[in-house]
Amino acid sequence: MTLACVLVAICLLCGAGLRTRFTLFDRIYVPPSVIAGFIGLGVLQMFARIDLGEPNAVGNAAETLRGWPGTLIAVVFSGMLLPRATMPWKQSANAAGREALMVWIIVLGQTAIGLLATWLLIKPFYDLPSSFGMLLETGFAGGHGTAAAMGQVFASPQVGLPEGLDLGLLMATIGLVYGTLSGIVWINLAARWGWVEKKQVSPIKATEELPTSYQLQRDHFSRGLDPLLMQAIWLALAFAIGWGLQEAVSLISLKVDGTSAAEESTTDLLKQKVSYKAIFGSFPLFIYTMIGGLIIRKLLKLIDAGHLIDEIGIARWTSIAMDLLVVAAIATLNLNAVIELVIPFSILVTMGMIWTGFCLMVLSKRILPSTHWFELGLINYGMSTGTTATGFVLLRIVDPDLKTDAAKDYALAAPLTAPFIGGGMFTIGLPLLVLERVPVAVSSLVLTATVIMSTLIAISIGKQR
Numbered sequence: 001m002t003l004a005c006v007l008v009a010i011c012l013l014c015g016a017g018l019r020t021r022f023t024l025f026d027r028i029y030v031p032p033s034v035i036a037g038f039i040g041l042g043v044l045q046m047f048a049r050i051d052l053g054e055p056n057a058v059g060n061a062a063e064t065l066r067g068w069p070g071t072l073i074a075v076v077f078s079g080m081l082l083p084r085a086t087m088p089w090k091q092s093a094n095a096a097g098r099e100a101l102m103v104w105i106i107v108l109g110q111t112a113i114g115l116l117a118t119w120l121l122i123k124p125f126y127d128l129p130s131s132f133g134m135l136l137e138t139g140f141a142g143g144h145g146t147a148a149a150m151g152q153v154f155a156s157p158q159v160g161l162p163e164g165l166d167l168g169l170l171m172a173t174i175g176l177v178y179g180t181l182s183g184i185v186w187i188n189l190a191a192r193w194g195w196v197e198k199k200q201v202s203p204i205k206a207t208e209e210l211p212t213s214y215q216l217q218r219d220h221f222s223r224g225l226d227p228l229l230m231q232a233i234w235l236a237l238a239f240a241i242g243w244g245l246q247e248a249v250s251l252i253s254l255k256v257d258g259t260s261a262a263e264e265s266t267t268d269l270l271k272q273k274v275s276y277k278a279i280f281g282s283f284p285l286f287i288y289t290m291i292g293g294l295i296i297r298k299l300l301k302l303i304d305a306g307h308l309i310d311e312i313g314i315a316r317w318t319s320i321a322m323d324l325l326v327v328a329a330i331a332t333l334n335l336n337a338v339i340e341l342v343i344p345f346s347i348l349v350t351m352g353m354i355w356t357g358f359c360l361m362v363l364s365k366r367i368l369p370s371t372h373w374f375e376l377g378l379i380n381y382g383m384s385t386g387t388t389a390t391g392f393v394l395l396r397i398v399d400p401d402l403k404t405d406a407a408k409d410y411a412l413a414a415p416l417t418a419p420f421i422g423g424g425m426f427t428i429g430l431p432l433l434v435l436e437r438v439p440v441a442v443s444s445l446v447l448t449a450t451v452i453m454s455t456l457i458a459i460s461i462g463k464q465r
Contacts, residue, residue, distance in 0.1 A: 001064055003057055003058070003060070003061040003064075004061040004062075004064040004065050004068075007040060007043065007061055007065075007331075008036070008040065008065070008324060008327050008328065008331075011036035011037070011039045011040040011043070011327055011331065012032060012033065012036045012323070012327060014035075014036065014039050015032035015033065015034075015035035015036030015037075015039060015327075016032040016036075018032075018035050019031075019032050019035060031323075031326070032323075033322075033323040033324075033326040033327050034144070034173065034176070034326060034330065036326075036327045036331075037326055037327045037328075037329065037330025037331050038330055038331075039331075040065075040327060040328075040330065040331025040332075041330055041331045041332075041333055041335075043331075044058065044061075044062050044331055044332065045335065047059075048062075062331075062332055065328040065331055065332050066328075066332045068324065068325065068328035068329075069148040069151065069165070069325050069328055069329045070151075070152055070285065071285075072148075072321045072322070072324055072325035072328070073145065073148050073149045073152075073286045073321075073325055074239060074242065074285045074286040074289045075235060075239060075289070075317070075318065075321040076145065076286070076318045076321050076322050076325070077149075077242075077286040077287070077289050077290040077293070078235045078238035078239045078242065078289040078290065078292060078293045078318075079235055079238070079293060079314045079315070079317060079318040080290050080293060080318075081290055081291075081293040081294040081297060082234055082235070082238060082293040082294075082296060082297050082309055082314050083297075083309060083310075083311035083314050083315075095369050095405065095409045095412070096409055096412035096413045096416070097413075097416075098367055098368060098369065098458065098461060098462065099368065099376060099380075099409045099410060099412070099413035100413035100416035100417050101367065101454065101457075101458045101461075102359075102363070102364065102367050102368055102377075102380060102458065103380060103383070103384075103413060103417040103421070103422075104417060104421060104454060105359070105363065105367075105451060105454050105455055105458060106141070106355075106356070106359045106380060106384045107137055107141045107384065107417075107421040107422050108421065108447060108450060108451050108454070109355055109359065109451045110136045110137040110140055110141055110352060110355060110356075110384065111133070111134060111136070111137045111430070111447055112444060112447035112448045112450075112451050113133075113136065113351045113352070113355050114132075114133030114134060114135065114136035114137065114348055114351070114352075115130065115133035115134075115435075115440060115443055115444035115447060116133075116444045116448060117133060117347050117348055117351050118130060118132050118133035118344075118348075118440060118444070119133075119440045119441055119444050121344075121347055122344040122347060123440065125344075126341070126344050128161070128341075128344065129159055129160050129161050129435070129436060130431075130435040130436060130439075130440035130443065131153075131154060131159045131161060131164075131430075131431035131435045131436060132161060132344065132348075133348070133435075133440075133444070134150070134154075134427070134430065134431050134435070135164065135167050135168055135171050135345070135348055136171065136348045136349075136351065136352045137421075137422065137427060138150045138164075138168045138171065138172075138423075138427065139167075139168050139169070139170070139171020139172040139173075139174070139175050140171065140172075140175040140352050140356070140384055140385050140386070141383065141384050141421065141422035141423070142168075142172065142422050142423040142427065143172050143175075143176070143386055143387045143423070144169060144172045144173070144176075144325075144326045144329070144330075145322055145325070145326075145423065146168075146172075146422065146423030146427065147165065147168030147169045147171065147172045147329070148165065148168075148169070148325050148326075148329045149286055149423065149428070150164065150165075150168055150423075150427065150428070151164055151165025151166075151168060151169075151329075152165075152285075152286075153428055153431055153432060154168070154431070156432065158431070158432050158436055159431050159432070159435075159436055160436075163340075163341065165329065166333045166335075167341065167345055169329050169330055169333060170333065170345070171345070171348070171349065172386065173330070174349055175352070175385040175386040176385070176386035176387065176390065177386075178353065178385060178386075179356075179381065179382055179384075179385025179386040179390050180382075180386070180390055180393065180394070182353070182357070182385075183378060183381055183382060183385075183390070183394040184394070184397070186357070186360060186361065186378075186381070187378070187394065187397055187398060189361075190374055190398075191398075195374050196374050196375070196398045227310060227313055228313050228316065228317075230308065230310070230313070231309070231310055231313030231314050231316075231317055232317060234293075234296055234308075234309055234314070235293075235314065235317055235318075237292070237296055238289055238292035238293040238295070238296045239289050239292060240292070241288075241289075241291075241292030241295055241296065242285060242286075242287075242288035242289030242290070242291060242292035242293075243285065243288070243289070243292075245288040245291060245292065246285055246288040249288075287428065296309075297309060352385075356381060356384050356385055359377075359380070359381070359384070360377045360378070360380070360381045363455065363458075363459075364376070364377030364380065365377075366458075366459045366462050366463075367455075367458045367459060367461070367462045368462070369405070369409070371404065371405070372399075372404035372405055372406045372409075374398070375395055375398055375399050375404045375406035376404075376405075376406040376409055376410060378391055378394040378395050378398065378406075379391035379392060379394070379395055379406060379407070379410045380410075381394065382394050382395075383422070384422075388410075391410075392407070395407065
């Protein structure tokens with residue numbers, strides 16, 4: 001554990017230094033944690049080829065790091081529902097609705113294309129589960145955090161894809177770099193065609209300093225405790241409640257099923273696939289810790305102590321957890337698994353690139369508000385190829401002062417999309433509940449038909465603007 005912590009700290013320092021030294025990393029918005037992860041991957045791969053004898057301290061550190069993502073993603077989800085949610089009062093229902101529909105089309109399209117490619121091009125030659133097609137949405141629309149979370153889903157007995165974590169992280173990394181570089185190409189084409197006025201963006205500067213102390217009301221309860229420590233306590237309690245809920249659901253599922261593992265027959269094997277234990281017991285810990293955060297928030301509000309939760313402090317802790325998660329996950333990538341599946345993986349990447357480009361340059365113009373369709377489409381493009389932050393970097397090139405309503409429309413539509421797709425409930429539930437229980441031909445055709453119908457409806461709405 002000590003060596004693992006020291007290795008991560010050194011890699012993060014090197015990652016931050018390289019990002020500062022080489023402006024390319026900054027321009028394509030590669031986070032220091034991603035750079036640090038690849039530095040750690042190189043170090044661990046180098047030592048893996050050197051016989052250090054037994055016990056191997058570096059090998060033990062690598063094993064320790066492999067256990068970090070599952071715990072850290074649960075910490076991140078613990079803080080999702082802890083801060084008090086804020087919603088704007090004035091909303092443009094029409095613009096937000098069309099934007100939400102556009103995001104659903106993009107992300108569901110990624111899933112449908114991934115499943116179609118798996119059915120027609122991959123499964124005939126590779127013995128892979130149907131959920132392999134979900135890697136496209138996991139990495140492109142979800143990003144590194146979703147890839148780390150979905151790694152547990154892919155590795156579950158219901159799916160049976162232990163390489164899912166490594167492939168998902170690689171997909172997310174490819175999407176992150178490709179999204180920014182190709183986005184700049186699309187912007188140059190759009191400027192040439194007169195869709196936008198290309199503007200040079202100066203380096204982004206902080207408009208305000210980070211607070212040196214958190215705006216936490218100090219009453220007799222919190223006095224004497226560091227405000228940041230107080231937020232760590234709420235996260236720990238949310239995590240503990242989530243862990244308790246997971247254990248309780250597992251025990252209740254066993255009771256409801258009323259069967260023991262010793263009683264196995266040919267018929268029982270089929271029943272186990274649709275048992276409560278198989279469905280609910282396989283849900284990863286982070287789903288329950290997110291509920292734990294909501295419970296903590298409701299309990300504190302009930303006793304009139306909601307002010308003890310500080311949004312800035314929670315955000316700092318979850319940000320730290322996410323950075324550590326990305327470093328640990330990338331540093332422990334299983335390169336052998338990636339090499340073995342390079343051909344089917346490349347098929348998914350290629351299909352994803354074609355689909356996201358089509359959505360930006362063709363569908364966005366017909367669905368999104370005509371006054372700022374390209375600007376809003378750029379945010380969606382960044383979101384669907386890596387991170388929302390990438391989308392806003394692209395937006396700053398064509399709309400540096402945020403004069404259009406693109407950012408506002410995206411924010412208003414987020415509650416209609418973020419909890420469900422691109423790492424939400426739909427992303428997690430589809431492989432666990434559907435894909436390995438229904439023939440891939442059926443699921444891919446149903447999703448494709450849904451995307452086509454949604455697109456036609458959205459285009460029809462867009463013509464009425």
